[in-house]
Amino acid sequence: MTITPRDITRRQLLARVGLTALVAGPFLSACATGGGGSQEAAPSAAAPSAGGASASANNPFNVKADAPLEVVIFKGGYSDEYATQSHEPLYKKAFPGATIKHQGIQTIGQTLTPRFAGGDVPDVVNNSGTDNLDGGALINAGQLLDLTPLFEAPSVDDPTKKVKDVIVPGTIESGLGGDPAKPYTLNYVYTAYGLWYDAKLFEKEGWTPPKTFDEFKTFAEAAKAKNIVPFGYAGKNASYYAYWMILISAAKIGGNKILLDIDNLADNAWNNDAVKQAAAAWAEIGKYMDPAYEGLIHTEVQTQQNQGKVAFYPSGSWLEAEQAKDTPEGFEYAMVPTPSVTAADQMPYEAIRAAAAEGFIVPSKAKNAAGGLEYLRQMLSKQGARDFTEKTKSLTVVIGATEGLTLSPGLTSVAAAQTAAGTNVVTFSSFEGWYKELETELRKQTNALMFGRISAEEFATKMQEAADKTKADESIIKQTRNV
Amino acid sequence: MRRGRLTPGAVRKWGFIASFLAAPLAIYIIFFVSPNLQALQLALTNSRGISPDFQYVGFENFTRLFGDEVFWAAVRHHGLILLVMPLVTIVIALFFSFLLNLGGGQRNGQLTGVWGSSFYKVVFFFPQVLAVVIVGVLFQAVLNPQKSGILNSVLGWFGVDPVGWLIKPDLALWTIIGVMVWQGVGFYVVLFSAGMAGVPKEIFEAAALDGANRFTLFFKITLPLVWNTVQVGWVYLGIAAFDAFALVQVLSIDRGGPDNATTVLPLEIFRQTFTYYRFGYASAMGVALVFLVLTFAALTLRVTRRERIEY
Numbered sequence: 001m002t003i004t005p006r007d008i009t010r011r012q013l014l015a016r017v018g019l020t021a022l023v024a025g026p027f028l029s030a031c032a033t034g035g036g037g038s039q040e041a042a043p044s045a046a047a048p049s050a051g052g053a054s055a056s057a058n059n060p061f062n063v064k065a066d067a068p069l070e071v072v073i074f075k076g077g078y079s080d081e082y083a084t085q086s087h088e089p090l091y092k093k094a095f096p097g098a099t100i101k102h103q104g105i106q107t108i109g110q111t112l113t114p115r116f117a118g119g120d121v122p123d124v125v126n127n128s129g130t131d132n133l134d135g136g137a138l139i140n141a142g143q144l145l146d147l148t149p150l151f152e153a154p155s156v157d158d159p160t161k162k163v164k165d166v167i168v169p170g171t172i173e174s175g176l177g178g179d180p181a182k183p184y185t186l187n188y189v190y191t192a193y194g195l196w197y198d199a200k201l202f203e204k205e206g207w208t209p210p211k212t213f214d215e216f217k218t219f220a221e222a223a224k225a226k227n228i229v230p231f232g233y234a235g236k237n238a239s240y241y242a243y244w245m246i247l248i249s250a251a252k253i254g255g256n257k258i259l260l261d262i263d264n265l266a267d268n269a270w271n272n273d274a275v276k277q278a279a280a281a282w283a284e285i286g287k288y289m290d291p292a293y294e295g296l297i298h299t300e301v302q303t304q305q306n307q308g309k310v311a312f313y314p315s316g317s318w319l320e321a322e323q324a325k326d327t328p329e330g331f332e333y334a335m336v337p338t339p340s341v342t343a344a345d346q347m348p349y350e351a352i353r354a355a356a357a358e359g360f361i362v363p364s365k366a367k368n369a370a371g372g373l374e375y376l377r378q379m380l381s382k383q384g385a386r387d388f389t390e391k392t393k394s395l396t397v398v399i400g401a402t403e404g405l406t407l408s409p410g411l412t413s414v415a416a417a418q419t420a421a422g423t424n425v426v427t428f429s430s431f432e433g434w435y436k437e438l439e440t441e442l443r444k445q446t447n448a449l450m451f452g453r454i455s456a457e458e459f460a461t462k463m464q465e466a467a468d469k470t471k472a473d474e475s476i477i478k479q480t481r482n483v
Numbered sequence: 484m485r486r487g488r489l490t491p492g493a494v495r496k497w498g499f500i501a502s503f504l505a506a507p508l509a510i511y512i513i514f515f516v517s518p519n520l521q522a523l524q525l526a527l528t529n530s531r532g533i534s535p536d537f538q539y540v541g542f543e544n545f546t547r548l549f550g551d552e553v554f555w556a557a558v559r560h561h562g563l564i565l566l567v568m569p570l571v572t573i574v575i576a577l578f579f580s581f582l583l584n585l586g587g588g589q590r591n592g593q594l595t596g597v598w599g600s601s602f603y604k605v606v607f608f609f610p611q612v613l614a615v616v617i618v619g620v621l622f623q624a625v626l627n628p629q630k631s632g633i634l635n636s637v638l639g640w641f642g643v644d645p646v647g648w649l650i651k652p653d654l655a656l657w658t659i660i661g662v663m664v665w666q667g668v669g670f671y672v673v674l675f676s677a678g679m680a681g682v683p684k685e686i687f688e689a690a691a692l693d694g695a696n697r698f699t700l701f702f703k704i705t706l707p708l709v710w711n712t713v714q715v716g717w718v719y720l721g722i723a724a725f726d727a728f729a730l731v732q733v734l735s736i737d738r739g740g741p742d743n744a745t746t747v748l749p750l751e752i753f754r755q756t757f758t759y760y761r762f763g764y765a766s767a768m769g770v771a772l773v774f775l776v777l778t779f780a781a782l783t784l785r786v787t788r789r790e791r792i793e794y
Contacts, residue, residue: 235650236736292628294650294736436758443737453652453742475529475761 057159058094060377061149061370066097069371072112073104074128078189078358078392080104083126086387090378091371098371107131116143121363123372127185128358135185135359139178145362146182147175150373156381163380168418169425171356171397173483181481186376187356188388190395192335192414193244194352195231195312196319198305199334199409207311209336211349213281216339220288223311231285232310234301235294235447240432240439241314242282243446248338248353249278251426255346263430264480265471270464280456281341283449294451306331320410321393333410335417351424352417356397427483434479441466519773525766537763544767554768556743557751561725561775564660564747569720572664573713576671579607581701583672584679585687604676607669615666619733622662626734649734652744659730659745666730667723671716678712679705714787718780725776728753748772 071088073080080102088100103122105111109131115121116138127133138144151164151172164172168190175185197209205226210216220230233242250258254274261269269275293301305313306326313319320333327333340349360379362372378384385401388394395402395414402415432439442463449459470476526544530537548554583600597603610618625633626648635645648658682705690704706713728749732738738754739746748768755765 235741239737290629291647291650292630292645294741295626295628295647436760440754440758444740444742447737447740448742451650451741 057154059374060153061373063095063368063370063374065095067368067371068099068101069124069368069375070101070122070366071103071124071375072108072122073102073126074108074132075104075106076129078388078394082388082391086391087375087379087384090381090384091375094374094378095371109133116141116363119365121366123362123366123368124375125361125363126358127361133361135177135361138361138363139184143364144177144184145364145366145369145372146184147186147362147373147376148183150186150376151183153373153377156377156384163377166399167380168354168356168397168399169423170354170427173481174356174428175359176481176483185359185361186379187359188379188396189356189358189392190354190397190414190418191316191318191357192352192354192395192417193248193314193316194335194337194417195245196305196315196333196335196410197312198308199332199413200330201308201311209312210339212340213284216285219311220285224288228308229290229293229304229310230288231312231314232289232293232301232304233314233450234296234298235451236297238298238301239443239446239450241298242450243442244353245314245338246275246278246282246446246449247429248426249281249341250275251353252338252345252347252349252351253277253341256427259427259429260481260483262467263434265431265435265467265478268464270460270467272460275463276456276460277341279449279459283452283456283459286450287452289450291451294447302326317395317411317414320408333408334413335410336413337417337421347424347426350417350420350422351426352421353426353428354418354421355428430479430481435470435476437473437476438463438466438470522766522769525763526770528763530762530766531760540763544764545771547764548767548771553743553746553751554748554771557739557746557748558775560656560745560747563656564663564727565721565724565779568660568663568667568724569717571660572667572671572720573716575664576668576675576716577706577709577713579603579668579672580675580679581705584676585700585705586697604673607672609669610666611670611673613666615729616733618662618666619730622730622734626658626662649745650736650741652741655735655741655745659727659734662730662734663723663727667720671720674716675709675712678709682708710787714784717787718783721779721783722776725749725772725779748775 069091071083073083083104084102088102092098092100101122103111106129108125108127108129112121112125112133116133121143125133127135135144151162151167153163155161155163155166157166171187172183174187175183177184195209202208205222207219207222210219216230223230233239235242247259247262250272251274254272258269258272258274260266261272262275301310301313302315302319302323303326304310306323306328308331317335320327323333337350337352360376362369362376366372379388380398382398382401382403385396385398386403386405388396389402389405389407389411393408393411395411395418400419402411407415445454445459445462445466448454449456454462471478527539527541528537529540529543583596583604585595586597613621627633627635628645628647628650630636630639630645632645632648634648635643638646647654649655686708687700687704690700695704725747726749727747731745731747731750732753735745739750749772752765752768752772755761755768
């Protein structure tokens with residue numbers, strides 16, 4: 001089996017049917033099993049804890065200053081130094097009397113499941129990794145705290161701003177779960193999706209990334225003349241990289257509503273002109289691709305880009321780190337948004353698809369739940385976010401937290417794209433995780449479209465058929481989202 | 484409470500037999516019979532495999548199968564593989580094993596294989612030593628659709644444009660069949676060689692003395708004498724034709740693509756189970772697959788039945 005960012009084991013899948021996001025496709029599973037009503041209403045964290053001081057901007061959750069805090073961090077790709085060396089000291093600075101018990105482990109699920117069953121739970125959990133907790137099941141069992149108070153609380157750096165205003169739009173939505181949907185998960189790592197290229201190559205050739213599809217075609221001709229494939233993706237195992245681009249373009253043309261309709265299986269969602277226009281625009285670019293790319297896997301195409309044979313590659317902000325070992329000297333990753341399709345696009349060129357991943361949860365039965373919320377609030381401070389980026393080479397959902405940091409070229413361009421996009425964020429697609437049958441069909445039809453076997457019109461028709469089939473299938477549990 | 488038949492002698496005798504049978508039978512029942520029965524049971528439910536709660540839905544999963552175009556595509560592919568792969572493999576394997584054992588003409592009054600046959604015997608068996616997945620990975624490089632692919636670069640020397648072995652929907656399944664044949668031939672060469680070695684040499688020599696040429700020797704003497712072995716090989720290969728999972732999983736575009744062109748039932752079962760969490764429906768597919776295999780095996784054994792030649 002070839003390894004793709006989303007190739008995961010059955011075990012992982014079982015664990016992830018719940019709510020934790022995948023690195024390459026966050027939000028896949030926001031609340032796949034959250035269909036039923038929750039058995040127990042999660043207690044509100046806003047309730048003042050007994051004997052606590054009154055709420056203030058510095059202590060919005062009435063944390064008892066000397067209450068011990070227990071933090072469990074997934075010690076994986078990001079390690080846990082960001083917690084032990086930054087976030088926990090930040091908490092201690094705010095509450096010098098508190099003792100912090102830290103645990104950095106990999107088997108979050110196995111270790112914590114018995115503790116949830118026994119009611120002796122930590123105060124903050126970084127629920128991630130292969131063996132993570134089934135978030136959906138925890139939500140249904142009333143084990144997770146509704147994080148709304150956190151997002152409504154004043155932020156650490158500027159008490160006049162609420163936490164929800166200092167984080168990237170879409171972050172809260174990405175952590176929704178349960179029915180009615182509430183934010184139970186704080187997804188902390190920021191992932192942006194767009195077209196990746198070698199800034200040095202473009203500089204050398206005197207090219208600028210195209211802002212419209214007309215420019216894209218002109219560019220494609222220029223690249224072709226230089227024997228460089230203007231745009232390429234790996235059809236064998238990563239066709240979803242290409243359908244992300246089509247969906248982004250569709251959203252830019254018709255707004256995020258297009259993607260919400262697709263997620264909600266709305267009638268004729270795929271037959272919308274925006275989808276057809278997006279598919280047609282990308283199919284035009286697909287014509288410049290080497291047909292052999294349909295038979296390659298993502299690492300092969302990524303390596304070809306490193307060798308200067310491919311100009312643009314569709315991917316997310318993990319790409320630079322993923323390729324770090326293979327990137328030659330003088331290759332400088334950069335990301336740009338997808339070009340605009342029409343002059344009447346509802347979203348500007350600068351809009352990017354961005355999503356948050358790497359979930360943090362606060363158990364509802366935690367002894368120091370207020371402290372858990374406060375810990376998350378400290379994480380979302382500029383200092384906490386900056387330290388995280390420095391230690392893990394990944395951006396966080398905190399806006400403007402990278403000021404004064406020396407970022408890698410790729411991250412710099414992602415940060416720039418994030419700033420330029422502002423609130424113009426293309427939403428994620430939940431159907432990828434909700435309706436796997438539909439997603440499988442989309443992969444198939446994306447290859448057929450991009451390698452010229454079907455037209456954009458047929459693409460829309462076939463996807464609509466698949467969506468209708470999913471909708472009519474009573475054995476598939478339906479989900480909806482409004483944001 | 485003694486019964487007449489249960490004499491100490493009988494106890495000893497049956498106890499002896501039972502003690503030998505118990506362990507393998509238990510293993511067989513636990514690991515083969517019971518999972519199969521459970522699959523049959525699951526096929527009648529809407530189980531999703533992640534919760535102990537499920538309902539019995541009768542034959543709904545099976546009626547669903549009839550309307551599932553991917554299922555029928557997979558069945559058609561099995562049909563094609565079944566028609567082509569065993570036949571080609573057996574023909575090639577018979578040809579090779581004849582050459583290796585009898586094709587070299589007479590030497591010192593004995594029929595021998597072609598020159599270097601002991602070396603070829605080892606080489607032909609190589610693919611059998613490799614795990615299927617390794618074969619798949621190997622052929623990823625061989626069939627790479629770019630100019631730099633091993634097969635395509637060889638073709639390039641003759642001015643042939645790169646061929647998309649696995650990316651052309653019309654070609655992809657044939658390519659997979661080709662890999663299956665490549666992988667299978669070695670084993671059947673060895674199998675048929677053993678069959679031919681079991682035939683007394685005098686028969687061949689007598690035929691040769693009577694002036695039989697190599698064609699006659701092969702079709703009139705060798706083939707009838709190793710027919711039993713061929714028949715066994717046919718059943719093995721036929722059952723293999725209902726598998727092909729690993730090769731398709733590793734080699735095909737998008738697992739079973741492009742456009743379902745290479746998908747096979749085990750792959751769809753895998754997808755239904757581990758991607759869609761439809762354990763019930765996947766089990767129904769599994770049951771359908773079992774019946775296909777059983778039907779094939781029964782039919783083959785019946786159709787190819789011949790009188791056994793004693794020697």
